[in-house]
Amino acid sequence: MLMLLKHMVFGIGNLPRILFGTGRLTDPAVRKAIVEGGVEYPVTVDVDLCMGCGLCSRICPMKCIEMKPLPEKIMLRENQYKDIYPEIESARCMFCFQCHDNCPVYTVHNKAAAIHPRGVRKTGIKAQDLFKADAGGATNA
Numbered sequence: 001m002l003m004l005l006k007h008m009v010f011g012i013g014n015l016p017r018i019l020f021g022t023g024r025l026t027d028p029a030v031r032k033a034i035v036e037g038g039v040e041y042p043v044t045v046d047v048d049l050c051m052g053c054g055l056c057s058r059i060c061p062m063k064c065i066e067m068k069p070l071p072e073k074i075m076l077r078e079n080q081y082k083d084i085y086p087e088i089e090s091a092r093c094m095f096c097f098q099c100h101d102n103c104p105v106y107t108v109h110n111k112a113a114a115i116h117p118r119g120v121r122k123t124g125i126k127a128q129d130l131f132k133a134d135a136g137g138a139t140n141a
């Protein structure tokens, strides 16, 4: 009985929206961007920080991370190079966060992950910096 009363009280406040469609207006600028296909997805990979290991691409259950070639390879340390980086096809992502949580930058080097499906926070750190002797120490997630 109490629940029914509660629903009635809150439901009355909702009536104008149901009957007259009030409060439903989408921001015109957002609407225009959607219609024209101009909605930009956030940057999801910090290409500088990424080591190019490809783990995120292999672990993604939706197979929506593709490794792309870098214009030129970057030496991380002697005999170890980075020549690929991941790109997320955001429209297919189901936000399981497997890529982020298993990124070795995050898990091994204790730095912000180089990949985040909802938008990466750039750190200014380059992957090659991680292999330098003074690169230790936790920063963030």
Ligand code: SF4
Pocket (backbone or CB within 6 Å): 045, 049, 050, 051, 052, 053, 054, 055, 056, 057, 085, 086, 099, 102, 103, 104, 105, 114, 115
């Ligand atoms: S984002 Fe992380 S897991 Fe993916 S390739 Fe770069 S370093 Fe590897």
Ligand code: SF4
Pocket (backbone or CB within 6 Å): 059, 060, 061, 062, 063, 064, 065, 088, 092, 093, 094, 095, 096, 097, 098, 099, 100, 117
């Ligand atoms: S969060 Fe998205 S991109 Fe990352 S592993 Fe999951 S489905 Fe793939």
